[in-house]
Amino acid sequence: MKSLKNHISVILSLFILLFSVQFSVVIYKIIQDQNKKLIKNYSIVLVSNKKINTLDLQKIVKEVNLVSKISPKKIVNKLKDSMSSENLTILKISLPYFYSITLNTLPSKDRLNKIKSKLLALKQVTRVEIFTKTYESIYRILQILQLITYIFTTIIALMSILLLFKQIRIWILEHEEKIKIMGYFGANYWVKSAFLYKLVLIDSFISTSFVSSIFIFLPKSLYIQKKLDALNIDIPKFDIVYDASLLFGIALLLSLFIVAIVSRQMSKK
Amino acid sequence: MKHVVQAKNLCLGYGKDEPIMTGVDLNISSHDFIFITGKSGSGKSTILKSFYGELLPKKGNLKICGVDTKNLKNSKLNLLRRYLGIVFQDYKLIESWTIEKNIMLPLMIGGFSKSVCETQAEKLLRHVKLTHKIGKYPLELSGGEQQRVAIARALAHNPVLILADEPTGNLDNYSSEVIWNLLKNAREHLGTTVVVVTHHIPSTIGINYKHFFIDKGGLYEVS
Numbered sequence: 001m002k003s004l005k006n007h008i009s010v011i012l013s014l015f016i017l018l019f020s021v022q023f024s025v026v027i028y029k030i031i032q033d034q035n036k037k038l039i040k041n042y043s044i045v046l047v048s049n050k051k052i053n054t055l056d057l058q059k060i061v062k063e064v065n066l067v068s069k070i071s072p073k074k075i076v077n078k079l080k081d082s083m084s085s086e087n088l089t090i091l092k093i094s095l096p097y098f099y100s101i102t103l104n105t106l107p108s109k110d111r112l113n114k115i116k117s118k119l120l121a122l123k124q125v126t127r128v129e130i131f132t133k134t135y136e137s138i139y140r141i142l143q144i145l146q147l148i149t150y151i152f153t154t155i156i157a158l159m160s161i162l163l164l165f166k167q168i169r170i171w172i173l174e175h176e177e178k179i180k181i182m183g184y185f186g187a188n189y190w191v192k193s194a195f196l197y198k199l200v201l202i203d204s205f206i207s208t209s210f211v212s213s214i215f216i217f218l219p220k221s222l223y224i225q226k227k228l229d230a231l232n233i234d235i236p237k238f239d240i241v242y243d244a245s246l247l248f249g250i251a252l253l254l255s256l257f258i259v260a261i262v263s264r265q266m267s268k269k
Numbered sequence: 270m271k272h273v274v275q276a277k278n279l280c281l282g283y284g285k286d287e288p289i290m291t292g293v294d295l296n297i298s299s300h301d302f303i304f305i306t307g308k309s310g311s312g313k314s315t316i317l318k319s320f321y322g323e324l325l326p327k328k329g330n331l332k333i334c335g336v337d338t339k340n341l342k343n344s345k346l347n348l349l350r351r352y353l354g355i356v357f358q359d360y361k362l363i364e365s366w367t368i369e370k371n372i373m374l375p376l377m378i379g380g381f382s383k384s385v386c387e388t389q390a391e392k393l394l395r396h397v398k399l400t401h402k403i404g405k406y407p408l409e410l411s412g413g414e415q416q417r418v419a420i421a422r423a424l425a426h427n428p429v430l431i432l433a434d435e436p437t438g439n440l441d442n443y444s445s446e447v448i449w450n451l452l453k454n455a456r457e458h459l460g461t462t463v464v465v466v467t468h469h470i471p472s473t474i475g476i477n478y479k480h481f482f483i484d485k486g487g488l489y490e491v492s
Contacts (some may be wrong), residue, residue: 026416112406178363178365181361181374184321185374185422186346186348186378188343188344188347191377191378
């Protein structure tokens with residue numbers, strides 16, 4: 001019973017740690033997805049005397065995703081009735097090039113202004129217009145949410161690590177006599193600590209399984225799905241191979257590291 | 270190996286306190302059966318601790334199985350202990366392990382296969398007449414039986430030297446006699462050197478032995 005209680009303490013610490021890590025990964029992915037949606041809510045229009053391509057602009061502004069030409073055909077067609085065909089031809093020749101620019105990230109307002117200045121600094125560029133919807137406040141909320149999640153995850157992770165340290169110290173104290181007896185017969189560090197490594201391996205596996213199950217099955221619940229649909233949020237899918245391996249790796253590496261530190265500290269006493 | 274234990278001008282003590290033993294000169298040859306006696310607190314256990322590397326010499330030299338114990342590193346100490354079999358007054362059996370697993374401990378540490386460990390444990394349980402207790406845990410056995418398990422464990426890896434710290438200190442006369450017979454057999458049949466720290470030497474021991482007495486921090490041979 002006591003041993004089960006000790007196991008639960010480690011499993012619970014690892015579970016909380018892995019849950020907070022996976023939770024922050026999910027929040028990060030959701031925010032990235034929302035950012036992509038927000039990017040569609042604004043556009044940059046550039047007027048230039050000379051032809052411009054995506055590569056040229058990417059050299060100056062790294063966030064540039066695509067530069068697409070805006071055809072003046074529509075406007076010219078509207079003037080068909082009020083202008084002679086000769087004048088229209090002259091107008092067509094003298095018209096500058098119009099481009100629409102899309103970015104691959106969602107920049108802040110300051111960054112957008114900097115991008116505008118950079119583009120205007122080009123000789124051939126005569127005008128840059130940024131048409132934005134009121135995305136700035138949403139963008140800020142998303143950034144705050146991300147920051148809060150990271151702070152929350154860091155605090156939880158630190159607390160879990162402290163709990164793990166404490167629990168592994170208790171394990172070693174409980175097995176102190178056994179470790180000492182093994183030492184009398186010439187057991188080296190690895191033989192004496194083998195059981196600890198075995199225990200953390202099992203506990204890492206159990207805690208990873210629990211967290212993986214939650215992130216696989218919870219988004220499938222009708223209640224959650226309904227709530228997320230209402231908010232227009234898509235929960236990223238849990239990749240059983242990649243995500244679960246990553247969580248198991250984190251749990252195992254961290255617990256092995258703690259066992260190594262604590263057992264070496266205690267063997268020196 | 271002529272001398273299993275060689276001590277020259279050995280000085281032993283704990284921390285910065287006054288040394289408990291000084292100027293100890295001792296040579297223990299292979300196949301010897303040694304008794305070390307003395308009053309309580311005289312340093313009997315201290316000298317034995319130095320033999321299994323629990324306590325390192327403050328001054329002087331101490332060689333166990335040819336290994337100099339001065340500035341002994343952990344890795345070398347572990348190797349040295351694989352040549353020793355230690356028997357404690359309080360048995361020091363692992364309570365959460367069955368008695369056969371306890372006996373297998375030195376063999377497991379030595380890297381022997383599971384089948385070899387099991388065969389040897391069965392053989393030793395027969396030798397100490399505890400076959401009927403297979404599968405039991407130490408706390409399910411009497412004190413005498415636990416000490417028999419401890420001796421079986423000490424013999425499991427055919428050690429060069431057995432160090433016994435008051436092995437019969439907590440036992441009744443019958444159990445004590447069984448333990449003495451096991452230690453005598455180890456010397457006679459396996460050729461193991463035996464060093465026993467005890468309050469008094471049993472009158473019925475019936476073998477040739479050497480007797481050392483500790484008094485006022487010195488070790489003296491009793492002829």
